[in-house]
Amino acid sequence: MENITLKLTGMGCAACASRIEQAIQKVSGVISCNVNFGAEQATVQYHPKQTDVGQIQQAVEKAGYEAFPIKQFDTELEDQEKTIRLKEEKKLRQKVIIGGIISIILVLGALPMMLGVSIPFIPSWLHNPWLQLILTIPVQFWCGGRFYKNAQKALKHGSATMDTLVVLGTSAAFFYSLFVTLFPQVLIAQGLTTEVYYESAAVVITLILLGRLLEHRARRQTSQAMRQLIGLQPKTALIIRNGQEIVLPISSVAVGDLILVRPGEKIPVDGEVIEGSSTVDESMITGESIPVKKQAGDQVIGATINKSGSFQFKAARVGQDTVLAQIVQLVQQAQGSKAPIQKLADQITAWFVPAVITIAIATFVIWLSIIGNITLALICAVEVLIIACPCALGLATPTSVMVGTGIGAKNGILIKDAQSLELAHQLKTIVFDKTGTLTEGKPTVTDFITVKGVSEGNELNLLRLAASIERYSEHPLAEAILRYSKAQQVTPTQATEFEAIAGSGVQGNVEGQWVQIGTGRWMQELGIATEVLAKDQERLQYLGKTVIWIALNGQIEAIMGISDALKPASREAVNALKRMKLEVVMLTGDNYATAKTIAHELGIERVIAEVKPDQKAAQIAALQQQGKRVGMVGDGINDAVALAQADVGIAIGTGTDVAMAASDITLISGDLQGIVTAIQLSRATMSNIRQNLFFAFIYNLVGIPIAAGILYPILGWLLNPIIAGGAMALSSVSVVTNALRLRNFQPVDKS
Ligand SMILES: Nc1ncnc2c1ncn2[C@@H]1O[C@H](COP(=O)(O)OP(=O)(O)OP(=O)(O)O)[C@@H](O)[C@H]1O
Ligand SMILES: [Cu+]
Numbered sequence: 081m082e083n084i085t086l087k088l089t090g091m092g093c094a095a096c097a098s099r100i101e102q103a104i105q106k107v108s109g110v111i112s113c114n115v116n117f118g119a120e121q122a123t124v125q126y127h128p129k130q131t132d133v134g135q136i137q138q139a140v141e142k143a144g145y146e147a148f149p150i151k152q153f154d155t156e157l158e159d160q161e162k163t164i165r166l167k168e169e170k171k172l173r174q175k176v177i178i179g180g181i182i183s184i185i186l187v188l189g190a191l192p193m194m195l196g197v198s199i200p201f202i203p204s205w206l207h208n209p210w211l212q213l214i215l216t217i218p219v220q221f222w223c224g225g226r227f228y229k230n231a232q233k234a235l236k237h238g239s240a241t242m243d244t245l246v247v248l249g250t251s252a253a254f255f256y257s258l259f260v261t262l263f264p265q266v267l268i269a270q271g272l273t274t275e276v277y278y279e280s281a282a283v284v285i286t287l288i289l290l291g292r293l294l295e296h297r298a299r300r301q302t303s304q305a306m307r308q309l310i311g312l313q314p315k316t317a318l319i320i321r322n323g324q325e326i327v328l329p330i331s332s333v334a335v336g337d338l339i340l341v342r343p344g345e346k347i348p349v350d351g352e353v354i355e356g357s358s359t360v361d362e363s364m365i366t367g368e369s370i371p372v373k374k375q376a377g378d379q380v381i382g383a384t385i386n387k388s389g390s391f392q393f394k395a396a397r398v399g400q401d402t403v404l405a406q407i408v409q410l411v412q413q414a415q416g417s418k419a420p421i422q423k424l425a426d427q428i429t430a431w432f433v434p435a436v437i438t439i440a441i442a443t444f445v446i447w448l449s450i451i452g453n454i455t456l457a458l459i460c461a462v463e464v465l466i467i468a469c470p471c472a473l474g475l476a477t478p479t480s481v482m483v484g485t486g487i488g489a490k491n492g493i494l495i496k497d498a499q500s501l502e503l504a505h506q507l508k509t510i511v512f513d514k515t516g517t518l519t520e521g522k523p524t525v526t527d528f529i530t531v532k533g534v535s536e537g538n539e540l541n542l543l544r545l546a547a548s549i550e551r552y553s554e555h556p557l558a559e560a561i562l563r564y565s566k567a568q569q570v571t572p573t574q575a576t577e578f579e580a581i582a583g584s585g586v587q588g589n590v591e592g593q594w595v596q597i598g599t600g601r602w603m604q605e606l607g608i609a610t611e612v613l614a615k616d617q618e619r620l621q622y623l624g625k626t627v628i629w630i631a632l633n634g635q636i637e638a639i640m641g642i643s644d645a646l647k648p649a650s651r652e653a654v655n656a657l658k659r660m661k662l663e664v665v666m667l668t669g670d671n672y673a674t675a676k677t678i679a680h681e682l683g684i685e686r687v688i689a690e691v692k693p694d695q696k697a698a699q700i701a702a703l704q705q706q707g708k709r710v711g712m713v714g715d716g717i718n719d720a721v722a723l724a725q726a727d728v729g730i731a732i733g734t735g736t737d738v739a740m741a742a743s744d745i746t747l748i749s750g751d752l753q754g755i756v757t758a759i760q761l762s763r764a765t766m767s768n769i770r771q772n773l774f775f776a777f778i779y780n781l782v783g784i785p786i787a788a789g790i791l792y793p794i795l796g797w798l799l800n801p802i803i804a805g806g807a808m809a810l811s812s813v814s815v816v817t818n819a820l821r822l823r824n825f826q827p828v829d830k831s
């Protein structure tokens with residue numbers, strides 16, 4: 081199974097998007113496909129054995145559009161795409177200008193007729209229908225050519241889009257006027273006036289094109305955050321080869337290259353510092369504004385800015401693999417995904433156009449049969465066609481999602497898809513993993529208490545045996561024990577029969593001795609008496625320390641107290657979440673007493689402790705069964721399943737890759753305040769989407785009846801087709817503009 085993202089061109093409105101979706105889905109071998117109108121992208125999942133990108137592209141072309149695959153994070157392609165967009169915009173602008181000039185002349189000519197008075201400075205020949213006809217033709221068929229082309233495409237598939245509405249509306253005005261121009265006697269014979277509506281056709285086309293132009297420009301801004309991200313990548317790197325400094329383009333940097341970074345320069349790729357030290361501003365990637373100290377052995381991230389010092393580092397990840405490239409790729413996918421709320425808009429758009437055409441026909445028939453005035457009936461029908469435009473509806477959700485995910489990335493919050501962005505604001509409960517999430521995850525051994533008391537040789541030997549086992553474990557606690565034993569100058573040896581029992585501990589054979597290290601509960605399960613050190617255990621747990629038991633040949637020999645400092649931001653984040661009326665829960669594999677102490681320090685009331693890794697997900701499911709939307713925050717491999725189970729899984733960026741892969745949102749810097757920001761951002765985005773949908777709906781709900789002439793019998797109001805066209809263009813523009821307002825989102829202050 082493979083995934084590909086395609087850039088699409090030629091879409092006029094949301095109906096086009098669903099048509100492309102259908103076309104791609106019909107290709108055999110395609111598993112799923114998702115077209116995003118706002119981002120002009122399709123994400124396709126397919127079996128590479130059954131089909132390929134070429135076939136998918138062909139399917140799109142056959143449907144009347146164009147598609148080309150996006151190589152993620154390709155700056156060249158990004159430029160190419162930009163030129164295509166700019167060219168398209170230039171063409172649009174030309175048509176708007178020419179259409180605009182002609183429209184003004186036509187309106188001037190029609191003004192005396194519209195107002196019913198003669199205006200002295202307007203020469204009467206401007207009102208000549210033949211002149212008006214000649215002026216209108218280029219607007220109708222050149223400026224408006226795209227509408228015909230798109231409507232024709234739609235017709236071929238037996239469907240109708242907003243272009244169909246525009247074509248029907250303006251053509252009706254144009255051809256009616258043409259008929260009047262050619263055969264005025266027919267109307268005169270029936271006692272009707274010989275008015276023409278060329279100016280309506282021209283103005284409406286121009287206005288809709290103007291709307292598209294504005295929309296085009298605004299949409300370019302919605303992906304601005306993305307382009308800024310890509311633009312962060314420096315173009316060159318200063319590489320040391322054979323003792324010589326050479327400047328290379330970034331694409332030629334290879335893993336293992338030694339790179340020199342001078343003060344004030346951008347770090348070109350990801351790697352590890354070899355020599356020198358400095359502080360680095362990583363805010364563009366992590367959202368953390370305080371510069372980070374770097375010295376030999378520390379990791380540096382490409383695109384971050386070196387401050388004062390100078391250092392050399394070894395490239396570890398280049399090209400597509402860098403953190404920045406990964407972020408860009410994730411955000412692009414997220415921007416192209418569909419929020420659940422959009423389904424509503426999609427469904428409406430699907431039946432919208434046929435419904436509008438029906439209403440327009442009904443309007444025409446009713447007016448004609450009531451007052452028998454074909455002109456009036458026609459105008460109303462034309463207005464209905466023109467004012468009812470589903471594109472505002474189609475733009476409402478994707479534009480907000482695009483802006484929202486972009487803003488998230490800027491704040492160090494990676495949101496994987498639109499669905500999580502939407503769900504985050506519905507969360508009722510936030511479950512925190514303890515170790516590495518609320519705490520630093522850098523535990524240190526603070527106490528080492530042996531049963532036999534303090535006798536040097538015995539103590540150190542025990543430590544050596546423990547370390548010999550723990551060296552095979554990847555658990556952070558194991559690292560703590562190894563660090564401690566190293567500080568005591570103990571050299572571990574080999575162990576055999578090593579086994580890790582998840583959530584309980586580790587065991588193995590060292591020099592013929594059977595060593596078991598783990599929780600008190602495990603010891604009890606093993607039938608090992610733990611009374612000897614029960615008092616010490618209690619005392620340590622009361623201090624919030626994790627207690628680990630060491631047994632030799634089935635006998636308790638010692639315990640260790642291990643403490644792990646709280647992250648400075650943990651308490652604030654917990655408080656902020658509680659202020660937002662969210663329930664905060666701690667979920668941990670650690671002992672209950674220890675967990676309780678730490679929870680108390682943070683102000684967390686609910687603690688679920690001594691949970692085995694494979695039970696964490698079940699705990700989340702249990703909370704969900706109570707009807708709550710649950711967010712889970714975690715960092716470890718043991719959290720992965722729970723992260724996936726939660727409605728929104730939030731991974732700490734400084735944690736394991738497995739956790740990040742299983743999550744929906746990643747906090748790049750590991751700052752828990754990001755959870756608060758993510759929820760706030762989700763709330764802001766959702767209310768923005770709701771505003772947009774409201775704008776789009778209300779406009780059609782009010783506009784269509786007025787256009788149909790409902791107010792005419794009461795107030796004598798009849799919309800001018802020109803106003804209908806203007807209103808339609810305005811609705812799309814207002815939706816996109818409102819979405820852009822999201823860019824002003826500011827995370828609420830930590831205090
Ligand atoms: N390698 C190990 N050495 C010693 N004890 C271990 C080891 N692995 C696990 N344990 C014991 O098992 C307990 C549970 O471990 P687990 O990995 O499930 O959770 P945790 O890391 O303590 O906490 P959290 O669930 O908050 O991340 C630990 O607290 C520890 O007592
Ligand atoms: Cu439209």
Ligand SMILES: [Mg+2]
Pocket residue numbers: 513514515516517715716719
């Ligand atoms: Mg953990």
